[in-house]
Amino acid sequence: MTATVSWTAAADRASVPLPGESMSVLVREADEPLTGLVLSGGGARAAYQVGVLKALVELLPEGLTPTNPFPIIVGTSAGAINATALASGADNFREAVRRIVAAWENIRPEQVYHTDPWGLGRTGAHWLSALAFNWLRKRALAKPRGLLDNAPLAGFLAGLIDPQRINRLLHTGALEALAISASSYTSGQHVTYYQSHRRIEPWTRSQRVAIQEDITIEHLLASSAIPFVFPARALQFEGRLEYFGDGSMRQLSPISPAIHLGASRILVVGVGRLQEPPQHDPQAQASYPSIAQIAGHALSSIFLDGLSVDIERLLRINRTLELLPPEGRSHSSLRPVEVLLISPTQRLDEIAARHVHNLPPMVRALLRGVGATDVRGATLASYLLFESGYTRELINLGYADTVAKSAEVLRFFGGT
Numbered sequence: 001m002t003a004t005v006s007w008t009a010a011a012d013r014a015s016v017p018l019p020g021e022s023m024s025v026l027v028r029e030a031d032e033p034l035t036g037l038v039l040s041g042g043g044a045r046a047a048y049q050v051g052v053l054k055a056l057v058e059l060l061p062e063g064l065t066p067t068n069p070f071p072i073i074v075g076t077s078a079g080a081i082n083a084t085a086l087a088s089g090a091d092n093f094r095e096a097v098r099r100i101v102a103a104w105e106n107i108r109p110e111q112v113y114h115t116d117p118w119g120l121g122r123t124g125a126h127w128l129s130a131l132a133f134n135w136l137r138k139r140a141l142a143k144p145r146g147l148l149d150n151a152p153l154a155g156f157l158a159g160l161i162d163p164q165r166i167n168r169l170l171h172t173g174a175l176e177a178l179a180i181s182a183s184s185y186t187s188g189q190h191v192t193y194y195q196s197h198r199r200i201e202p203w204t205r206s207q208r209v210a211i212q213e214d215i216t217i218e219h220l221l222a223s224s225a226i227p228f229v230f231p232a233r234a235l236q237f238e239g240r241l242e243y244f245g246d247g248s249m250r251q252l253s254p255i256s257p258a259i260h261l262g263a264s265r266i267l268v269v270g271v272g273r274l275q276e277p278p279q280h281d282p283q284a285q286a287s288y289p290s291i292a293q294i295a296g297h298a299l300s301s302i303f304l305d306g307l308s309v310d311i312e313r314l315l316r317i318n319r320t321l322e323l324l325p326p327e328g329r330s331h332s333s334l335r336p337v338e339v340l341l342i343s344p345t346q347r348l349d350e351i352a353a354r355h356v357h358n359l360p361p362m363v364r365a366l367l368r369g370v371g372a373t374d375v376r377g378a379t380l381a382s383y384l385l386f387e388s389g390y391t392r393e394l395i396n397l398g399y400a401d402t403v404a405k406s407a408e409v410l411r412f413f414g415g416t
Contacts, residue, residue: 035071036261040248042248045271046079053100078271081157084180103156115362148230150225157217157221177195181251183253184244185245186243187210190207229297255268269398271344297382314337349379
C-alpha cells in the first residue's frame with residue numbers, strides 16, 4: 001500500500017464543493033512521509049495524552065509541520081475520543097488541542113457517568129446485587145449492563161466533537177485518515193472503523209476486520225465502553241446488529257491500523273508504564289486481592305500488554321529489514337516504520353490514590369465496596385477518576401514527559 005497523494009487525487013478533492021465553506025486544499029508531495037498518531041485506551045488515564053498534545057503545540061515550530069502534524073490519527077477506547085476530537089479540528093491543530101485540554105482540565109464525573117443515588121442504584125447497586133444473589137434465584141433479575149451508567153458521556157462528546165467536519169477535512173487534505181477500534185461481544189471480532197479520502201481496501205486478519213464508514217458518537221461510546229464498568233453499545237456490523245465494548249480488548253496490534261492507512265512514521269502515546277516496577281512492600285503482609293485489585297490487573301493487561309508487544313514486534317521487523325541488502329528489501333512486502341513512544345514516567349495508580357477522595361460520595365462508596373479506594377486497588381480507580389484534580393495532574397505529567405523528550409520529538413519530525 002502506497003502512502004502517497006497523487007496530483008490527480010488532490011485535483012479530484014478540489015472539485016468537490018463544500019456547502020457553506022470556502023475550499024482550501026492541501027496538496028502533499030508524492031514522497032512526503034505520512035505521520036501517524038496512535039492514542040491507546042485507558043479511561044480517565046487518557047488525560048495523559050492531552051498533556052502530550054499540549055507539549056507538542058509548544059515544541060513544534062509552526063513552519064516545521066503543516067497545519068496538522070498528524071495526517072493519520074488512530075485511537076482506541078478513551079484514546080478514540082481524543083483522536084476523533086483532534087481529527088474534527090485537523091484544519092487548526094493548535095486550536096483543536098486547546099479545546100481538548102480545556103475539556104479535560106475541567107471534566108467532572110457526572111459528565112461521564114451518573115453519580116446521583118438514583119442513577120447509581122439502577123446500575124452499580126443492581127450489578128453488585130445481581131452478582132451476589134442471582135445464583136440463588138431461578139428467576140433472575142434483569143441483566144445488569146455495567147457498574148456505571150455512562151449515558152451523560154454522549155452529551156460531553158457532542159460538545160467536544162463534530163463528526164460532520166471529518167469528511168470535509170478529508171476532502172480538503174487537512175486529514176488523510178481516522179480510525180477507531182471496538183470489540184464485538186456478539187461475534188468476538190475486533191473491528192477497526194476508518195474514514196479516508198483515498199480508497200483503501202479493508203484489511204482482514206485473524207479475529208480482526210476493518211470497515212470503512214463514517215465514525216459517529218455511537219462508535220466512540222462503543223470503543224470506550226470499559227468491560228464490566230460501562231454498558232456495551234449496539235452497532236451495525238455486516239448487516240446485523242451486534243453489541244460492542246472497549247476497543248482495547250482483543251487488540252493484538254494497536255499500531256497496525258496506522259500502518260494500513262499509510263503511515264511511515266508513528267508517534268504512540270501510551271497511558272501506562274510499559275515496564276511497571278513491582279509494587280512490593282517488604283513490611284506488608286500478603287493478603288487476598290480485592291475485586292478492585294483483580295479488575296485493575298485485568299484492565300492493565302487489556303490496555304498495556306498489546307501495545308508493548310506490538311511495539312516490540314515493529315522494532316524487530318525494522319531491525320530485520322536493516323540486515324537485508326537493498327535488493328532483498330525491494331522484494332519484501334515489509335517496510336520500515338519509525339516509531340516514537342511517549343508514556344508515563346510515573347505510576348498512574350499511585351497518582352489516582354491521591355485523588356479518590358474527590359469523587360462524589362456515592363461513587364466513592366461504590367468503589368470502596370470493591371476495594372478501589374485504597375492504594376492496592378487504585379488501579380481500577382485510575383480508569384474511572386474523571387475528576388479535574390486527577391486529570392490536571394496527568395496532563396501536567398504528559399506535558400513534562402514530552403518536554404523531557406524534546407530532542408527526540410524534534411528529530412522525529414525532522415527538526416533540530
